[in-house]
Amino acid sequence: MYEDSIAFIKKTYCTDKAIGLHEPRFLGNEKKYLNDCIDSTFVSSIGKFVDQFEGSISNYVDANFAVATSTGTSALHIALVVSDVGLDDEVITQPLTFVATCNAISYCGAAPIFIDVDKDTMGMSPNALQVFLEKNTTIKNKKCFNNATGKQIKACIPMHTFGNPCRIDEIKKICDDYFITMIEDAAEGLGSTYKGKYLGTFGDLGVFSFNGNKIITSGGGGCVVTNNEVTAKKVKHLTSTAKTPHKWEYIHDEIGYNYRMPNLNAALLLAQLEQIDSFLASKRQLSAIYSNFFNKKNIHFFTGLSESLHNCWLNTIILKDIQERDRFLEETNSNKIMTRPIWQLMARSKIYNDAQCENIKNSLWLADRAVNIPSSSRVC
Numbered sequence: 001m002y003e004d005s006i007a008f009i010k011k012t013y014c015t016d017k018a019i020g021l022h023e024p025r026f027l028g029n030e031k032k033y034l035n036d037c038i039d040s041t042f043v044s045s046i047g048k049f050v051d052q053f054e055g056s057i058s059n060y061v062d063a064n065f066a067v068a069t070s071t072g073t074s075a076l077h078i079a080l081v082v083s084d085v086g087l088d089d090e091v092i093t094q095p096l097t098f099v100a101t102c103n104a105i106s107y108c109g110a111a112p113i114f115i116d117v118d119k120d121t122m123g124m125s126p127n128a129l130q131v132f133l134e135k136n137t138t139i140k141n142k143k144c145f146n147n148a149t150g151k152q153i154k155a156c157i158p159m160h161t162f163g164n165p166c167r168i169d170e171i172k173k174i175c176d177d178y179f180i181t182m183i184e185d186a187a188e189g190l191g192s193t194y195k196g197k198y199l200g201t202f203g204d205l206g207v208f209s210f211n212g213n214k215i216i217t218s219g220g221g222g223c224v225v226t227n228n229e230v231t232a233k234k235v236k237h238l239t240s241t242a243k244t245p246h247k248w249e250y251i252h253d254e255i256g257y258n259y260r261m262p263n264l265n266a267a268l269l270l271a272q273l274e275q276i277d278s279f280l281a282s283k284r285q286l287s288a289i290y291s292n293f294f295n296k297k298n299i300h301f302f303t304g305l306s307e308s309l310h311n312c313w314l315n316t317i318i319l320k321d322i323q324e325r326d327r328f329l330e331e332t333n334s335n336k337i338m339t340r341p342i343w344q345l346m347a348r349s350k351i352y353n354d355a356q357c358e359n360i361k362n363s364l365w366l367a368d369r370a371v372n373i374p375s376s377s378r379v380c
Contacts, residue, residue, distance in 0.1 A: 002331045008293055009337055014380030018336035022213045023376040028275045033267040047263025053270045061198040063225035065232030068261035069239055072187045072209025072222035076104035079205040079224050082234045083181040085110050085154045090146055092156040094124045095347035096363040101159055101185055102346050114347040114357040123166025124158035132358050133178050144178045159185035163313035164304040165194035168202040190215055191280045191311035200225050210269055215279055215313055218269035221261050282377040283312040290315050314372040322368040340372045
């Protein structure tokens with residue numbers, strides 16, 4: 001049924017071999033910087049490449065400060081910690097997200113509340129958020145409380161699904177109106193912009209991931225960005241085991257976390273960041289090729305909002321129903337073309353199915369129809 005799509009994807013990638021969903025490309029100074037790092041012997045959490053990367057990434061997204069971390073998940077967790085999210089607090093997020101978003105909330109002893117997404121962004125719906133807060137919360141002393149549980153809603157984590165911008169400015173305004181800290185999960189969104197502003201910089205804190213399948217990678221890694229100097233220093237301190245400066249003594253003034261990015265990983269990542277413009281250009285060209293093909297086949301190719309510039313991290317098609325979705329997945333994967341559905345909705349997962357959940361009809365609709373197709377930067 002999908003022979004034409006399979007042949008087209010193989011032709012687009014100039015190969016009959018297996019095609020991955022998103023493979024890293026190492027085309028620049030990666031080996032040089034790694035050798036320099038090894039020669040320096042500073043391969044752990046202290047070294048010039050960590051500092052250089054933090055400066056470079058903050059400059060790239062136009063944030064005042066950046067702190068590199070071991071993973072995107074650890075970046076999410078520490079962003080919640082410095083936002084004072086703790087035991088029995090609540091955090092609003094979306095059911096259509098990777099499990100790391102919800103796990104980070106659980107690490108704090110807090111509970112998620114699931115708000116639906118918009119179909120045209122696949123990210124949190126500001127309208128659904130507004131309706132929930134108006135109907136279900138009370139403001140007391142500049143704090144937002146859930147009427148059903150009596151617990152404080154401390155934070156909100158909207159996620160930019162597959163790097164596609166949601167209506168993040170509207171969400172931020174709503175959060176401000178309800179005294180809720182907004183942590184922007186831009187794990188997949190590096191290089192995307194909304195209304196001319198880089199994702200990750202709309203929230204009180206923003207989080208990126210540099211896992212092996214991201215646009216730029218350090219093998220594993222993440223970072224927190226913020227414009228608040230006090231917050232940045234707190235993140236740096238806590239991710240460095242809360243160790244206070246001293247020439248020889250080991251003094252830790254609070255419970256901290258070993259969430260630092262090693263210098264070795266930062267060396268790799270700095271070389272990757274130097275190439276991000278070429279990676280994005282290649283991926284956007286691929287997206288245009290896909291869009292032209294699939295739309296001619298009457299298969300909806302997801303493009304997002306006109307006010308956004310998508311990084312095209314994972315290209316997505318929307319099929320008619322779950323039966324067509326599964327046929328496409330079966331035929332492409334059987335032909336060694338890796339395609340994937342959206343993650344299992346968190347509100348329907350075994351570990352989070354008892355969380356408070358509003359009407360999530362759009363999330364359910366997308367989960368039955370959306371498929372990610374190969375999105376690596378092409379080298380042919």
